[in-house]
Amino acid sequence: MAKDFDPDYCESKEAIPLVHALGLISIDWNMTEQFMTALIWNYVGGHEIGMSVTNNIGNRSKADMLLDLAKKFEKDKKILLNIEQTVKAFNILRDNRNMLMHSHTVDKNKNGHCEWRRQNPKAPLGSVGMIADLEDLYEVRD
Numbered sequence: 001m002a003k004d005f006d007p008d009y010c011e012s013k014e015a016i017p018l019v020h021a022l023g024l025i026s027i028d029w030n031m032t033e034q035f036m037t038a039l040i041w042n043y044v045g046g047h048e049i050g051m052s053v054t055n056n057i058g059n060r061s062k063a064d065m066l067l068d069l070a071k072k073f074e075k076d077k078k079i080l081l082n083i084e085q086t087v088k089a090f091n092i093l094r095d096n097r098n099m100l101m102h103s104h105t106v107d108k109n110k111n112g113h114c115e116w117r118r119q120n121p122k123a124p125l126g127s128v129g130m131i132a133d134l135e136d137l138y139e140v141r142d
Helices: 013-044 047-054 059-073 077-101 134-141
Strands: 105-108 114-119 127-131
Touching: 013 047, 013 059, 013 077, 013 134, 047 059, 059 077, 077 114, 077 127, 077 134
Parallel strands: none
Antiparallel strands: 105 114, 114 127
C-alpha cells in the first residue's frame, strides 16, 4: 500500500466537489429511473397497473421489460428506435453510475487522478477501478 494513501480522502476538503458532483449524479439518476418506469407504465395501462408491475423489479429488469414491451406494442418505428437507443444508453449509464456509487475507496492515483475502487469478487484482486476526475463527473451530467 502506498505510504501516502488516505483512506478518508472522500471526506477531505479537497474531495468536497467530487462528493457534490456524485450527489447530483445520484439525483439525476433517480429521475432517469423514474422516466424509464413511467414509460413502462404507459405500455401496461397507466400508473395504477404500472405500480404493481414495476414495484419490486430492478433497473436491469426494467430496461429489459421496457424494450420487450416497446418491441411488442409500439407501432411508431421512430419511437421504437428511440427506446432501443435509450435502453442501450441507460444500461451503460447504470454500469458507470454503479461503479461510482458503490465504490468503497476514492483516492488520487500516482498521476493525480481520482481512482474509484469497487468490490468485485470475480476480479483478480477482489476489486475493480475506474478513473473519473471532477470534470468527468460533470461531463456525465451534461
